[in-house]
Amino acid sequence: NDNHHYLTVDLGASSGRVIIITVGNSIKQREVHRFTNQPIQQEVLLVWDFKKIFNEIMYGIQKAFEIEPDIESIGIDTWGVDYGYLSKEGLLLRNPVCYRDERTREGESLINREISKEALYELTGIQHLRFNTIYQIAYDLTYEQALLKQADTWLMIPDLIAYYLTGIKRVELTNLSTTSFYNPNQKNIIDTLYQMGFNPDFIPKIIYPGETYGYLKDDLVLKYQLKKVPVVAVCTHDTASAVHSTQVNKEDVYISSGTWSLIGKVLDKPLINQDTYNASYTNEVGYLHQIRFLKNIAGFWIKNKIIEAFKLDNIDYRVLDEDIKQSLYFDSIIDLDAPEFELGIDILDKIKYYCIRTNQETPKTLSQYLALFNYSLVCKYKHHLDTLEKLTNIKTKQINIIGGGSQNDLINQMTADITRLNVIKGDKEATSIGNALVQHESKYTGFTKQDLSKEKNRIFKPKTDLSSIYQKYQTILKERNK
Ligand code: LRH
Numbered sequence: 001n002d003n004h005h006y007l008t009v010d011l012g013a014s015s016g017r018v019i020i021i022t023v024g025n026s027i028k029q030r031e032v033h034r035f036t037n038q039p040i041q042q043e044v045l046l047v048w049d050f051k052k053i054f055n056e057i058m059y060g061i062q063k064a065f066e067i068e069p070d071i072e073s074i075g076i077d078t079w080g081v082d083y084g085y086l087s088k089e090g091l092l093l094r095n096p097v098c099y100r101d102e103r104t105r106e107g108e109s110l111i112n113r114e115i116s117k118e119a120l121y122e123l124t125g126i127q128h129l130r131f132n133t134i135y136q137i138a139y140d141l142t143y144e145q146a147l148l149k150q151a152d153t154w155l156m157i158p159d160l161i162a163y164y165l166t167g168i169k170r171v172e173l174t175n176l177s178t179t180s181f182y183n184p185n186q187k188n189i190i191d192t193l194y195q196m197g198f199n200p201d202f203i204p205k206i207i208y209p210g211e212t213y214g215y216l217k218d219d220l221v222l223k224y225q226l227k228k229v230p231v232v233a234v235c236t237h238d239t240a241s242a243v244h245s246t247q248v249n250k251e252d253v254y255i256s257s258g259t260w261s262l263i264g265k266v267l268d269k270p271l272i273n274q275d276t277y278n279a280s281y282t283n284e285v286g287y288l289h290q291i292r293f294l295k296n297i298a299g300f301w302i303k304n305k306i307i308e309a310f311k312l313d314n315i316d317y318r319v320l321d322e323d324i325k326q327s328l329y330f331d332s333i334i335d336l337d338a339p340e341f342e343l344g345i346d347i348l349d350k351i352k353y354y355c356i357r358t359n360q361e362t363p364k365t366l367s368q369y370l371a372l373f374n375y376s377l378v379c380k381y382k383h384h385l386d387t388l389e390k391l392t393n394i395k396t397k398q399i400n401i402i403g404g405g406s407q408n409d410l411i412n413q414m415t416a417d418i419t420r421l422n423v424i425k426g427d428k429e430a431t432s433i434g435n436a437l438v439q440h441e442s443k444y445t446g447f448t449k450q451d452l453s454k455e456k457n458r459i460f461k462p463k464t465d466l467s468s469i470y471q472k473y474q475t476i477l478k479e480r481n482k
Pocket of ligand 1: 012013078079080081099237238239258259260262296
């Protein structure tokens with residue numbers, strides 16, 4: 001039998017899913033369970049409800065074995081940067097804090113004594129985001145000494161899940177590379193973390209994608225009637241898994257589109273210099289130590305916050321997309337990454353205010369807001385496409401869009417229009433596919449990635465000229481940064 005079944009758990013910062021991926025002559029997907037995942041307010045912190053997450057995952061795993069008893073292994077991937085602490089007894093000391101929590105606003109100043117922003121970038125090649133793990137830990141070291149006294153182990157979210165599934169504590173490489181304390185050139189954790197006062201014993205041994213954490217624990221096997229299969233460390237960072245699912249040539253740019261839009265190239269080695277620092281580009285580590293050179297752009301999370309703010313009951317997304325198409329005459333533009341949008345609070349007012357300050361018409365209807373979102377997003381894509389070409393000195397031939405956001409054909413077309421490049425629409429569940437492929441490649445040799453997308457109308461060629469929109473965007477940014 002040439003079919004191999006893998007269970008993938010892909011946990012995003014908006015929703016999670018458990019999917020059986022079958023690798024054979026082709027790749028088949030069977031979605032088993034999908035659930036929402038939202039941070040919750042717990043006392044003064046915005047946290048992830050770990051118990052709920054774990055229960056949803058166990059429900060999915062149980063159901064998956066009912067549907068497909070021949071699952072060979074399990075892989076877990078999640079968003080980056082967040083983590084939790086375990087006590088000696090293996091108890092989670094509190095829910096992992098969500099990266100959007102505001103406690104890290106002053107994080108940067110907390111580590112200034114230790115290292116400058118620039119020197120930290122030189123070591124890690126990670127773009128400065130206030131929620132990077134190193135700033136979260138700087139906060140813990142300053143304000144959470146009581147918690148740290150009880151702590152025995154520090155684990156990132158996918159590693160926490162793997163620990164509760166197998167009892168084995170390891171920290172996976174690709175996700176570790178998002179923390180801003182991993183040096184991708186020297187391939188180790190930077191001393192600065194320990195100089196800050198973080199206990200080196202908290203961090204277990206690194207596990208590399210393709211290695212196995214261990215087997216499902218007996219008590220879980222018994223309780224949920226599972227088969228005792230191994231839990232494999234895949235690329236546990238979701239972006240790493242998504243990018244691993246695609247065949248990216250040197251001349252390609254990928255956009256992994258979901259809660260965030262990650263736009264970048266795959267490189268053989270880190271690209272860290274004054275220019276990449278100024279442009280604030282990131283060097284995350286992927287399968288076999290490939291480098292994902294990319295930029296985080298606030299993506300569909302903003303769109304979802306806009307829709308949420310309109311408090312509509314039943315939304316027919318097809319009708320909505322048609323409305324947006326009709327509203328594209330409305331071309332006010334914002335910078336999606338402006339700090340005021342980061343928490344999603346009062347999003348409509350903040351967008352209006354942004355438009356007023358930049359002398360643009362303010363949106364009124366939902367479809368006008370979403371037209372503004374579409375233009376703002378593709379302008380950013382264009383900007384980063386140009387920046388990527390400059391920084392890497394490689395001309396781009398085409399753009400591969402993967403992930404949930406890739407299903408938005410209007411944005412795919414607008415991306416082609418504004419960049420004047422062909423846009424290839426990839427798979428909605430690219431992350432889960434990449435997750436399964438590492439499980440497969442870790443066991444069987446000779447697998448070559450084929451073109452996974454079977455859709456017919458999946459190439460978007462440039463049509464409408466959007467250069468005037470892009471010019472306007474550049475003017476607005478200049479005005480705003482004055
Ligand atoms: C995308 C992602 C991104 C991180 C963010 C927190 O899901 O993993 O790479 O920066 O979430």
